[in-house]
Amino acid sequence: MLVGKAQTCTVSGxxxxxxxxxxxxxxxxxxxxxxxxxxxxxxxxxxxHDVPEGNQVIEVECLGYSTLKHTFTARKGMASxxxxxxxxxxxxxxxxxxxxxxxxxxxxxxxxxxxxIQPTSLADVMLLLPGSVYKENNLTQFSQIx
Numbered sequence: 001m002l003v004g005k006a007q008t009c010t011v012s013g014x015x016x017x018x019x020x021x022x023x024x025x026x027x028x029x030x031x032x033x034x035x036x037x038x039x040x041x042x043x044x045x046x047x048x049h050d051v052p053e054g055n056q057v058i059e060v061e062c063l064g065y066s067t068l069k070h071t072f073t074a075r076k077g078m079a080s081x082x083x084x085x086x087x088x089x090x091x092x093x094x095x096x097x098x099x100x101x102x103x104x105x106x107x108x109x110x111x112x113x114x115x116x117i118q119p120t121s122l123a124d125v126m127l128l129l130p131g132s133v134y135k136e137n138n139l140t141q142f143s144q145i146x
Contacts, residue, residue: 009074011048013081015040015060024085027062064088 011031015024023044030037031051040046048058051074058081060068065085072081109128119125 007053007076008050009053009076009078011051011056011058011072011074011078011081013046013083015044015046015062015083015085017065018084018086024060024062024065027060027065027085030059030061031056032059033057058083060085 013029015027015029016022017024023040023042025040025042025044027040027044027046028037029040029046029048031048033056034052036048036051038046038048053074053076056072056074058070058072060070060083062085064087066088068083068085070081070083109125113128114125117124117128
């Protein structure tokens, strides 16, 4: 008994973003039903190899964008496809300002801000002030508040 191998093809294309038409670099492109995956290059281009001919669903995922599912018919010699991702924005439930400027031009840092950052030195407290210079904390050792 002979069993024929299903015909396969290569699917290629480019992923762009809706808001500016730029490439969606490093988006993940897959056909989950076939366990075929690829990652877009910096230009948003991808190739999926050994895709069985016939109806398929391509899925595109990229951080900051809604997941895109697109149904297409895979066949040899098919044209390259272009898919567009839509922004996925997140709303913050609450925003709290930790440092406030007073009428006298002074900056007030409240207790909640200090509890939030858990400073171990005066340099950590200075990070809360406007115009401060960022200094990376060394989290590999214990420190005492100085």
